[in-house]
Amino acid sequence: MIEMRDVTVRLGGKTILDRVSLSVGDEVVALAGPSGCGKTTLLRVLLGLETPVDGEVWIGGQSVSARGRLLVLPEHRNIAMVFQDLALWPHLTARGNLAFGLKARSIPKDQRERRIAAALAWVGLDGKGDKRPGQLSGGERQRVAIARALVLDPHALLLDEPFASLDILLKHEIVNLLVRLFAERRLPTLCVTHDPRDAAFLAKRVIVLESGRIVQEGTLSELAEAPATPFVRAFAGCNRTFVPDQSA
Amino acid sequence: MTAAGGRWQGPSVVAGAAAVILITVVPPLIATFGQVIGAEDVLAPFATAQLWLLLARSLALAAAVTALSLVVGVPLGILFARAHLPLQRLLFAAHLSILFLPPFLPTLGWFHVFGRDGYLGGPLSAAILFSDVGLVLALTNALLPAVTALTAIGARGIDASLEEAARVAGGPWRAAAFVVVPTAAPAIALAGVIVFALAFSELGVPMFLRVDVYPELVFSRLGGMDFAPGEAAALALPLVVLAAALLWIEQRLAGGRAIAALGGGGLGVRAPLFAFRPWMLGVGLVAASISLAPIAALLVHGAERGGLLEAARWIGAAPVNSLLASSLAATFMVMAGAILGVSLARQGIVGVWLDRIAVLAFVLPAAILGVGIAYAWNRPATNWLYASVLVLVVAYVARYSALATRTVAAAVAQTPRSLDDAARTVGAGYFDRLRLQLGMAPQALIGAFALALVFSLRDLETAVLLYPPGGEPLTARIFTLEANGPAGVVSALAALHMLITFMAVGLAWFALRPRASA
Numbered sequence: 001m002i003e004m005r006d007v008t009v010r011l012g013g014k015t016i017l018d019r020v021s022l023s024v025g026d027e028v029v030a031l032a033g034p035s036g037c038g039k040t041t042l043l044r045v046l047l048g049l050e051t052p053v054d055g056e057v058w059i060g061g062q063s064v065s066a067r068g069r070l071l072v073l074p075e076h077r078n079i080a081m082v083f084q085d086l087a088l089w090p091h092l093t094a095r096g097n098l099a100f101g102l103k104a105r106s107i108p109k110d111q112r113e114r115r116i117a118a119a120l121a122w123v124g125l126d127g128k129g130d131k132r133p134g135q136l137s138g139g140e141r142q143r144v145a146i147a148r149a150l151v152l153d154p155h156a157l158l159l160d161e162p163f164a165s166l167d168i169l170l171k172h173e174i175v176n177l178l179v180r181l182f183a184e185r186r187l188p189t190l191c192v193t194h195d196p197r198d199a200a201f202l203a204k205r206v207i208v209l210e211s212g213r214i215v216q217e218g219t220l221s222e223l224a225e226a227p228a229t230p231f232v233r234a235f236a237g238c239n240r241t242f243v244p245d246q247s248a
Numbered sequence: 249m250t251a252a253g254g255r256w257q258g259p260s261v262v263a264g265a266a267a268v269i270l271i272t273v274v275p276p277l278i279a280t281f282g283q284v285i286g287a288e289d290v291l292a293p294f295a296t297a298q299l300w301l302l303l304a305r306s307l308a309l310a311a312a313v314t315a316l317s318l319v320v321g322v323p324l325g326i327l328f329a330r331a332h333l334p335l336q337r338l339l340f341a342a343h344l345s346i347l348f349l350p351p352f353l354p355t356l357g358w359f360h361v362f363g364r365d366g367y368l369g370g371p372l373s374a375a376i377l378f379s380d381v382g383l384v385l386a387l388t389n390a391l392l393p394a395v396t397a398l399t400a401i402g403a404r405g406i407d408a409s410l411e412e413a414a415r416v417a418g419g420p421w422r423a424a425a426f427v428v429v430p431t432a433a434p435a436i437a438l439a440g441v442i443v444f445a446l447a448f449s450e451l452g453v454p455m456f457l458r459v460d461v462y463p464e465l466v467f468s469r470l471g472g473m474d475f476a477p478g479e480a481a482a483l484a485l486p487l488v489v490l491a492a493a494l495l496w497i498e499q500r501l502a503g504g505r506a507i508a509a510l511g512g513g514g515l516g517v518r519a520p521l522f523a524f525r526p527w528m529l530g531v532g533l534v535a536a537s538i539s540l541a542p543i544a545a546l547l548v549h550g551a552e553r554g555g556l557l558e559a560a561r562w563i564g565a566a567p568v569n570s571l572l573a574s575s576l577a578a579t580f581m582v583m584a585g586a587i588l589g590v591s592l593a594r595q596g597i598v599g600v601w602l603d604r605i606a607v608l609a610f611v612l613p614a615a616i617l618g619v620g621i622a623y624a625w626n627r628p629a630t631n632w633l634y635a636s637v638l639v640l641v642v643a644y645v646a647r648y649s650a651l652a653t654r655t656v657a658a659a660v661a662q663t664p665r666s667l668d669d670a671a672r673t674v675g676a677g678y679f680d681r682l683r684l685q686l687g688m689a690p691q692a693l694i695g696a697f698a699l700a701l702v703f704s705l706r707d708l709e710t711a712v713l714l715y716p717p718g719g720e721p722l723t724a725r726i727f728t729l730e731a732n733g734p735a736g737v738v739s740a741l742a743a744l745h746m747l748i749t750f751m752a753v754g755l756a757w758f759a760l761r762p763r764a765s766a
Contacts, residue, residue, distance in 0.1 A: 073419070075419035087407070087410050100426065
């Protein structure tokens with residue numbers, strides 16, 4: 001469970017998030033909003049990379065930030081994130097990227113190897129563990145980023161525009177992978193997206209953020225029926241044109 | 249006609265810039281080889297084991313300085329770049345200050361502290377100072393900030409999300425050790441090469457501390473009782489091999505990747521990786537104090553001995569010579585560096601090759617350049633140049649032009665190539681595009697000028713070999729006075745040198761300071 005209660009973030013004198021409250025259970029929630037509305041800051045608050053000046057953040061039933069104090073450091077929150085630019089460390093192999101967090105948690109080598117092998121197999125990258133990011137295709141890099149997030153067995157998963165740089169075929173491939181992931185592991189997941197179609201088939205619920213505030217929340221059809229702002233109308237009004245592979 | 253003219257704009261301007269590098273670097277190298285070929289018994293000096301031992305010892309000392317600088321400088325660079333530290337900028341500036349001085353000045357300062365009659369000195373501290381250990385410590389003290397600075401720039405330039413992903417997965421220490429440092433590795437490798445080259449080239453510190461090193465042997469053959477110019481050229485040959493090896497290492501470990509790493513793409517405001525801890529402030533204070541201590545010792549010594557009042561009688565035209573030669577050289581370096589830096593940033597073949605030549609000249613021990621410049625320009629036809637301050641300009645451009653070119657290249661490499669392509673598609677000529685690219689990185693030109701100026705001002709190794717009668721720069725003046733002038737005056741002149749240098753650095757710092765965007 002991820003929970004934010006009246007979280008306010010100010011950076012450089014500007015209010016980036018203004019009394020934001022949300023909760024994500026064992027489900028996928030899409031987070032939408034215009035550029036610069038505070039979506040990435042919200043994810044950074046959950047990760048512990050930004051400290052709210054007010055409000056509380058709870059993860060897995062534990063308060064991790066409260067009233068301007070960081071109670072749990074980022075590396076101890078056990079939240080995984082797939083970054084928009086993937087943030088794969090270029091000097092490490094795929095296996096090295098996955099091992100990094102496991103080593104930090106002092107997981108014994110045999111267990112580590114087993115978990116890495118299982119994660120790579122799960123994303124369909126058996127035999128590619130010794131390749132560096134630069135030697136992998138775009139889709140393979142995306143899979144490594146997902147495997148790196150999952151190998152830590154996190155309490156929650158954050159996805160920052162996971163399909164932003166993918167062509168339509170790769171997107172199809174990664175969407176199917178994520179659909180399978182959510183079906184197999186009921187992991188609290190917050191997915192930032194600009195695309196209502198992604199929100200439609202990945203998430204049951206959509207939260208819309210504008211100017212640092214949550215302006216509306218509900219299913220995509222609820223948003224379409226009674227949009228609170230012009231952005232929500234534009235976002236929810238778009239039709240689905242992309243259908244995921246149901247067999248995945 | 250316009251199109252035809254436009255077609256030749258680029259090549260002719262690049263050729264002009266290339267000429268600046270080629271004219272200053274290539275003739276000395278050719279002239280040195282010419283001397284070797286023309287000399288008799290050229291290999292005779294190499295028959296003695298003593299010479300090879302001296303070379304090995306010099307290499308070992310430079311390697312020790314490099315290793316120590318890397319061991320201390322890399323963590324320090326990470327600390328200054330990625331930790332939340334009170335007075336961060338001030339401490340960092342104080343730590344870097346020593347790098348802008350010729351290393352023998354702070355060594356002179358340490359002498360006033362730890363010499364036999366120093367403020368804290370005694371026989372033991374003097375014995376340590378005047379030994380191999382003292383040489384390594386003095387040079388590490390002087391050159392360490394090069395590692396700190398390049399590591400800090402490299403660490404701040406890495407992609408924020410790479411660091412944050414590591415921070416979330418493994419905490420700040422693992423992120424620093426396994427992601428930030430490896431990602432900044434090209435910049436760190438470049439720092440290592442620079443420190444090694446400068447440490448090996450150094451003449452002032454080993455001569456002052458009475459430690460025998462190989463470049464001093466070459467220097468001694470160019471004047472005084474050991475005058476033997478042909479032998480000097482021959483002795484310089486192993487140094488060419490060394491320079492070629494350093495160039496190879498630089499190109500392999502740093503090269504274009506260092507240019508990208510030093511571009512500072514992430515220099516904007518970013519949350520620190522490490523939260524504040526009191527011991528971090530302690531480390532920062534120690535780093536700043538160790539740089540400032542010898543400078544303070546020189547100032548106090550100069551004031552105590554009445555040197556500040558006496559200095560005017562001894563100073564001559566040295567400050568004017570220094571400033572004239574250094575600013576002329578810096579101007580040439582920036583003009584050539586602006587053009588070649590853009591070419592290098594875009595991996596243009598001319599830019600890449602001229603950068604290699606310029607880096608070769610930078611890593612070439614200064615004694616060879618000095619020897620070569622003397623052979624190349626000390627002729628009746630070019631005596632107008634050799635007998636004037638212009639010979640220092642040639643020497644400075646030859647030795648330090650890589651700094652200006654690399655600074656511009658690092659900044660231009662950060663601007664998307666598509667911006668240049670867009671200008672080309674709307675019919676912009678070479679000059680328009682050059683102006684556009686440099687206009688997007690105006691601070692690079694200021695930075696390049698400041699670096700070129702300060703390194704020329706601090707140069708002793710080439711200047712002491714070449715300065716013409718009446719054209720003595722301040723570093724050479726202080727160095728020669730140190731042997732036979734009043735001690736207080738030497739300290740006072742050193743203080744004046746520091747004042748000139750810090751004013752130049754201060755102006756550059758002011759011009760380059762981050763400004764709030766509108």
